[in-house]
Amino acid sequence: MYKFPRTLAMGAVMLALFQGAAQAADTRLEAVHQELQALYDEFGGVDEALEATHHDFELRTVLCSYCHGSNGHSRNREVPSLAGQHAEYILLQLMDFASGERKLKVMHDLAEGMEPRDGAIIALHFSHMPPDQPEVDPVLAQSGAEIYVQHCVACHGVDGRGSGLAYARISGQQPDYLYKRLAAFNAAPEEGEAMHAMTRKLNSLELKALAHYAANLK
Numbered sequence: 001m002y003k004f005p006r007t008l009a010m011g012a013v014m015l016a017l018f019q020g021a022a023q024a025a026d027t028r029l030e031a032v033h034q035e036l037q038a039l040y041d042e043f044g045g046v047d048e049a050l051e052a053t054h055h056d057f058e059l060r061t062v063l064c065s066y067c068h069g070s071n072g073h074s075r076n077r078e079v080p081s082l083a084g085q086h087a088e089y090i091l092l093q094l095m096d097f098a099s100g101e102r103k104l105k106v107m108h109d110l111a112e113g114m115e116p117r118d119g120a121i122i123a124l125h126f127s128h129m130p131p132d133q134p135e136v137d138p139v140l141a142q143s144g145a146e147i148y149v150q151h152c153v154a155c156h157g158v159d160g161r162g163s164g165l166a167y168a169r170i171s172g173q174q175p176d177y178l179y180k181r182l183a184a185f186n187a188a189p190e191e192g193e194a195m196h197a198m199t200r201k202l203n204s205l206e207l208k209a210l211a212h213y214a215a216n217l218k
């Protein structure tokens, strides 16, 4: 019987895995698009929805601001800022916290009980707030430039704003938080396959440099 060359068979398996993951990502992105679209339709546009749900947003994010800061600018270096983050990405993360795919007890409890419409309101408002400009280490930031341009631009953009809606904005983010996430991606594929592949060969100094470089982008 003809045997597949080993590398070819491996390639086919990798491709199937990748396509499976991409399809799952498409379905999830489609679901969060629908949640946002439902909100725009309810008020007849994005600006209208923003204006009409301002009070709801304030009411539903009293608790969030305790950790994520006022105006979505975190003052805790290990807690992410939410200001300027893509609405789609925020909703995807809430979905992952709710399902337990991304792990943090407090975020699980908050996300699990959240109505989709409330999630959409919260994500919409944070995404329209101006991002923060956190303090970074200038030497580290500079040393991260080369790796960033080589390995990160395709998905997060030259400006760190995320070149696709499911790709996080990382510019203006707290550098210690970015480093913590990069170290987690580096250590475990369960944290996110694409990001594990991108970080697994980098050492902790390189990850730290990337975190400071990305945080400093505008």
Ligand code: HEC
Pocket: 060, 061, 063, 064, 065, 066, 067, 068, 078, 079, 080, 081, 082, 090, 091, 093, 094, 104, 106, 107, 110, 122, 168, 180
């Ligand atoms: C007790 C503190 C706390 C509260 C309250 C809290 N969060 Fe969080 N949240 C965190 C921490 C810490 C993380 C980062 C988890 C990690 O390191 O993976 C996080 C992560 C997130 C993320 C993912 C951000 C990213 O860049 O990936 C989103 C979105 C989020 N929170 C939204 C909210 C919303 C909306 C609320 C209010 C309904 C809220 N959080 C309340 C502590 C909190």
Ligand code: HEC
Pocket: 080, 092, 147, 148, 151, 152, 153, 154, 155, 156, 166, 167, 168, 169, 170, 178, 179, 181, 182, 191, 192, 194, 195, 198, 199, 210, 211, 214
């Ligand atoms: C193939 C596309 C792709 C490339 C290339 C890529 N990323 Fe990502 N990145 C993603 C995706 C998708 C996510 C969201 C993961 C999730 O949903 O948990 C992400 C998430 C992140 C996060 C977490 C953001 C947050 O708010 O929690 C950081 C930090 C990050 N990437 C940095 C980088 C850096 C630095 C590089 C270059 C070494 C890089 N990425 C290269 C796709 C990519």
